[in-house]
Amino acid sequence: MSAEALPLLQVTDLATWFHARAGVVKAVDGVSFSLKRGEVMGLVGESGSGKSITGFSIIGLLDLPGRIERGSIKLEGRELVGLPPGELRAIRGKAISMVFQDPMMTLNPMLTIGDQIGLALEAHESVSGAEKRRRSIAALAQVRIPEPDIKIDFYPHQFSGGMRQRVAIAIALLHRPRLIICDEPTTALDVSIQAEILAEMKELVAELGTALIWISHDLATVASIADHVCVMRYGKIVEAGPVLQVLTRPQHPYTQGLLDSLPSRAKPGAMLARGAGTDAAPPPRLPRQAESGRRSADLPYVVIENVAKRFQRKSGVLRLLAQKAGLAGPLPLVQAVDAVSLSIARGEALGLVGESGSGKSTLGRMVAGIYAPDSGHVLLDGERVMSEGEAPHKITTRIQTIFQDPFASLNPRMRIGDSISEGPLAHGLVGRAEAVTYVAQWLAAVGLDPAFAGRYPHQFSGGQRQRVAIARALAMQPDVVVCDEPVASLDVSIQAQIINLLIRLRQELGLTLLFISHDLSVVRHLCDRVAIMHRGRIVESGPAGEVYDNPRDDYTKRLLAAVPVLPVA
Amino acid sequence: MxxxxxxxxxxxxxxxxxxxxxxxxxxxxxxxxxxxxxxxxxxxxxxxxxxxxxxxxxxxxxxxxxxxxxxxQGDFGRSFVFGMPVLDLILSRLPATLELTLAAVCGAALIGIPAGIYAGYRPDGLAAKAIMTISILGFSVPTFWIGLVLIIAFAVELQWLPAGGRGETFAVFGVEWSFLTANGLSHLLLPAANLAFFKLALMTRLARAGTREAMLSDTVKFARAAGLSEWTVLRRHVLRLIAIPLVTVFGLEFASTLAFAVVTETIFSWPGIGKLIIDSITSLDRPVMVAYLMLVSFVFIMINFLVDLAYVGLDPRLRRAGSR
Incomplete structure (x- = not known):
């Protein structure tokens, strides 16, 4: 067979196992696929499916105790499994290269971009200093970094996330490899940056004839770049085929389930197919005195009025003295939230959408009474959420927060039962005698076994931990819940379960939600109204359907256009 | 800046x-x-x-x-005991301690950092385990005891090296240095090794911990994926990533050794400032004590300052705030 007729990459029955003390983890277990020159293949799966390990196996970068147990990986007919380390190294970066998820972590913060590109160049060629610089600049220009001759002397922290990922891609493209493996390359980026990188990557790959393995948990990005897709689960490929076919006519129940978990494919507000859960009712809530003492019936339920927040770096004593003496200017201020006014009706869910740095979390924290606004105020039911005066603090328990990362927000040294009952006990919502039953009822209500109350946070999976965090917030019997990216770090099927849980609890408890997210499809699914935030301001707000279908603001239009969409059957 | x-x-x-x-x-x-x-x-x-x-x-x-x-005005008074200006007295003893300290700390860094990086790079290898065992000894065995053992082994039994004193010196710009003569070097070796032992263990452990962490980082993975050789990865990436704690300890150890090399200087009769301060404490020579303590705090402050400057040199992220 001639070299041209051979597939570029032929993976046959690949098995990569991790021999840990607790037993063998079969991360990849019998994976086969082939890739032609210039072809783009998507490798899709949830966390732990073995998709990244497949990528690392191909490029020969398995961390111990991982080992390729059997199978073969052939690059243009040459067997890569069992090659000595030196020969594998000669292939890495030259014939196969790789781009990782978080460009902040992959580039060395201590070295200039030019140094790092230079090191990658020298790895396979001997080049003079001037030549190295010239080619590094050309590499940056190729990935559309403006002013590459200046930017080459920058350090990674001087770039934005998207620019950093472009630098990583430039390094990966340096030696014109025949195959690039991209491991979740756009997951850490904002949608608009993701759209740019996706478009540029598609162009570059077509231009250079490079084949691409695009590893992602996100079906929509894969759909927008790949020709073929393999769906992985538990170390095996459960379904493979052309993208359109797999995503519109999935054959395997797992693929169908994955697609059904996506809020973008369901009717807004409906339960997602994959998120079946328990239906235990939450414990009855105490009657509130505050309900009767409402000050004004004319005011909306939650009023956010002219709220603003600036952040400033702390300056030292000497700097203060220097400022007083006029020797140094004040440190730059960051206007996180700039005079925002919003209102939420009782029982309504308001979605707050924006990219990173838009100020959406800061606004959410001011609503929840975590940050005191510099000016303006937040009213719930006509009452202030925070006290007035020099050192404002939260004076209501009627607003609670669910954070993005329950691992960070739950005390790791506290049993989750104690985490849940701590607040209600302190505020007299429940007596010490009934606390255990109360916690058990809440655990059942969020779909967890009440027996888990004695466990610690690390003993739970990500989805279970988020359920605990929800139980903890709701056990305070709030009227308003601020959800700050509560499903952002979860796999799609787990995300669907949490979304269903939120929909159900919201109905049962008559909650008012402020739902903060960067994910437009989740917001559309859960929220009645939506507010789009950009650089500290609300650029557009209105009923969700209206904003999504007829955006008026330019930024909203760009944001919506940037979201990759799944092909529809 | x-x-x-x-x-x-x-x-x-x-x-x-x-x-x-x-x-x-x-x-x-x-x-x-x-x-x-x-x-x-x-x-x-x-x-x-x-x-x-x-x-x-x-x-x-x-x-x-x-x-x-x-x-x-630069006048620290006159020593009650020696009857000479304190500053002259201290400056006459300082070079001896300075060269002893420099030899010890630099030696510890030059051996300890590569050893630690190796132990962190191949943590399960036999050599790594040997390195780590020796480093535990360096932490736990008292300095004075090692000093005595060194004297017994190399000076008394083997008679390769002298047991004490400073040996011949060579004057450069009016300052006497012993590392410039073979005899002086042979006198320097044992006390320097004695002082270096603890620092060696410290540097090794720090470098090992940093390397183990850095080897698992995405930075190293990405560098390997670009085809960089292991040697380049260690030399250009890992060394830079672990440098900050090493520089910190280097500075602190240098300062504390300079100030408190007393035990080793006493055992090896090294005529440095450590011996001078012990003598002046016993004779209640106040000006010497005061000047010495002032000098020590000055040295600590200056070294901390230099370490801070080194941070800025090493980590570009720290440059941003100051330069604006």
Missing amino acids: LGHILGRLGQALLVMLVMSALVFVGVYAIGNPIDVLIGPDVSQDIRLDTIARYGLDQPLYVQYFTFLGRIL
Whole structure:
């Protein structure tokens, strides 16, 4: 067979196992696929499916105790499994290269971009200093970094996330490899940056004839770049085929389930197919005195009025003295939230959408009474959420927060039962005698076994931990819940379960939600109204359907256009 | 950047001032040097005269300001015991301690950091385990005991190296250095090795911990994926990533060894400032003690300052805030 007729990459029955003390983890277990020159293949799966390990196996970068147990990986007919380390190294970066998820972590913060590109160049060629610089600049220009001759002397922290990922891609493209493996390359980026990188990557790959393995948990990005897709689960490929076919006519129940978990494919507000859960009712809530003492019936339920927040770096004593003496200017201020006014009706869910740095979390924290606004105020039911005066603090328990990362927000040294009952006990919502039953009822209500109350946070999976965090917030019997990216770090099927849980609890408890997210499809699914935030301001707000279908603001239009969409059957 | 340096210098001056007050009060509140300086059988006139000559009849705060004023003119007073200016006395002993300390700390870094990086790179290898075992010894065995063992082994039994003293020196710009002669070097070797042992263990462990962490980082994975050789990855990426804690410890160890090499200097009869300070404490030689303590705090402040500058040199992320 001639070299041209051979597939570029032929993976046959690949098995990569991790021999840990607790037993063998079969991360990849019998994976086969082939890739032609210039072809783009998507490798899709949830966390732990073995998709990244497949990528690392191909490029020969398995961390111990991982080992390729059997199978073969052939690059243009040459067997890569069992090659000595030196020969594998000669292939890495030259014939196969790789781009990782978080460009902040992959580039060395201590070295200039030019140094790092230079090191990658020298790895396979001997080049003079001037030549190295010239080619590094050309590499940056190729990935559309403006002013590459200046930017080459920058350090990674001087770039934005998207620019950093472009630098990583430039390094990966340096030696014109025949195959690039991209491991979740756009997951850490904002949608608009993701759209740019996706478009540029598609162009570059077509231009250079490079084949691409695009590893992602996100079906929509894969759909927008790949020709073929393999769906992985538990170390095996459960379904493979052309993208359109797999995503519109999935054959395997797992693929169908994955697609059904996506809020973008369901009717807004409906339960997602994959998120079946328990239906235990939450414990009855105490009657509130505050309900009767409402000050004004004319005011909306939650009023956010002219709220603003600036952040400033702390300056030292000497700097203060220097400022007083006029020797140094004040440190730059960051206007996180700039005079925002919003209102939420009782029982309504308001979605707050924006990219990173838009100020959406800061606004959410001011609503929840975590940050005191510099000016303006937040009213719930006509009452202030925070006290007035020099050192404002939260004076209501009627607003609670669910954070993005329950691992960070739950005390790791506290049993989750104690985490849940701590607040209600302190505020007299429940007596010490009934606390255990109360916690058990809440655990059942969020779909967890009440027996888990004695466990610690690390003993739970990500989805279970988020359920605990929800139980903890709701056990305070709030009227308003601020959800700050509560499903952002979860796999799609787990995300669907949490979304269903939120929909159900919201109905049962008559909650008012402020739902903060960067994910437009989740917001559309859960929220009645939506507010789009950009650089500290609300650029557009209105009923969700209206904003999504007829955006008026330019930024909203760009944001919506940037979201990759799944092909529809 | 310049503002940052000026700010740090201002802080340093403030610390020195506080230190001078603490040292002065602390030292002058203990004992009566007159009892040491003159015999109990001298006449009252001579006694009063001596007290007045050293300014000891003045109130404490007057003595302090006189002392401060003299220091600002570079005059730390005269040693009660040696009768010579304290500054000259200390400066004559400083080079000996300086070269001993430099040899010990640099030796520890040059051996310890590569050993630690290797142990972190191949943590399960036999060599790594041997390195780590030796480093535990370096932590747990007392310095004076190692010093004695070194003398017994290399000076008494094998007779390869001298047991003590400084040996021949060679003058450069009027300062005597022993590392420039073969005889001086042979005298330097044992005490330097003795001092280096603990630091070696510290550097090894730090470098190992940093390397183990860095090897698992995405930075190293990405560098390997680009085809960089293991040697380049270690030399260009890992070394830079682990440098900050190493520089910190290098600075701290250098300063503390310079100030407190007393035990080793005593065992090896090394004529450095460690021995000088022990002698002056026993004879209640106040000016020497005060000047020595001031010098020590100055050295600590300067080294911390240099370490801070090194941070800025090493980590570009720290440059941003200061340069604007």
